[in-house]
Amino acid sequence: MAVVEKVVPVSADRVFAVLADGWTYSDWVVGTAHIRDVDTDWPAPGSHIYHQAAGWPLALKDKTVAVSCDPPHELVMRPHLWPFGELTVRLRLTALSPQETKVTLAEEFAAGPLRWTRNKLDDLLLHYRNREALRRLAELAARRFA
Template identity: 45%
Template sequence: MVTVSREIASSPDAVWAVVSDGWLYPSWVVGASRMRHVDPAWPAVGARLHHSVGVWPALLDDTTSVVSSVPGKELVLEARGWPFGEATVRLTIEARPSGCLVAMAEDATSGPGKLIPGPVRTALIGPRNTESLRRLAYLAENGSR
């Protein structure tokens, strides 16, 4: 698992508000380019985001589904991006006096991405998720709309 974290100067509730609005997913998740549909139950267990990844005209339509959800504290996702494979992503939110600490852990779980050596996956996933947390912080600290 590749884990990155960031102190965010807003409450866990403000971060959760961004995460739990599936339509905002491409606003903070690097690589997600557009939403096609958000299951009404998002972010409940089993709910899915139907999104596209990549840049037009090379867009891939796929889904991300909720494996585990503890409102305001943790969200575990299965992110699909075929033909590259699938990954597990765990987002944790921990209250701090100045706001919260958000950690994002991710690793490939199946498909060709799992065949990439660990150090190379770390070099690819780490910077991407660092930027994702920067975007999440911006939305939570400045209002998501």
């Protein structure tokens, strides 16, 4: 499992507001190229973000499903990237102060062929990808409410 953490200089409510806006998903999730649609009740459990991952010629049209949601503390999602598989992503927000939040992102392959190829290299690649995702998330949260 790849786990990364970042302390961001905004409240947990502000960070969660970005997560709750499914239209920002491609702005912070590395590898997502385009949002095609977002269910109106996102991030309620069972709701979807319909996206396109990667770019031409490997553009994959798929979805991410909200598994559980506890605003502003946690969001668990299940990104689908078939034919490669599915991931489980857990974002946990811990308020360190009224204006500072620790964001923990844990991601692992949950289904499909990639689940069986998991190794240290996969974890390393996910680690670097997720560090960049948290950097982007922090920037969006800070900029959105500035």
